[in-house]
Amino acid sequence: MTVTEETAPSHYERIGGAASVKAAVALFYDKVLADPELVGYFAEVNMAEQRRHLALMLTVVLGGPNEYAGRELAEAHQPLNIPVAHYVMVGEHLTATLTELGVPADIITDVQVVLEKVQDQVVAQGRGTGA
């Protein structure tokens, strides 16, 4: 067994893996669904699906294992017509969640970079994404 792997632990591993993601999901979920601007998107999505969504989202942005076998981000989100402002709000809830849970600042910075990278897939195209 080699212990000289060149790859650094992922942020997902650094924050404590699945258990920590689960804790973050609970807090993130509360914030997103308490936001009157955002709750409507999830109105027709059941509770289990919502938790699944948030867990997947967090795992993806933290560089954790991609166990996701569903639709591409664009395919899932383009029909929702999500404006940039709402995307930004979700990102802010995520940042606040990670900050409250004591996640290191360098990880939060990288999460924000990932959020920028996937923004065009999630946000409705043709609404001034700056592309």
Ligand code: HEM
């Ligand atoms: C980095 C940002 C995001 C990621 C990685 C992400 C990830 C995902 C994933 C993996 C799914 C499941 C797709 C499927 O099951 O086929 C999904 C669905 C969904 N997402 Fe997101 N999401 C993001 C941002 C957002 C935002 C900003 C909103 C709303 C403001 C949102 C609302 C939804 C809704 C309502 C669904 C269910 C769609 C449906 O069942 O038709 N997501 N998202």
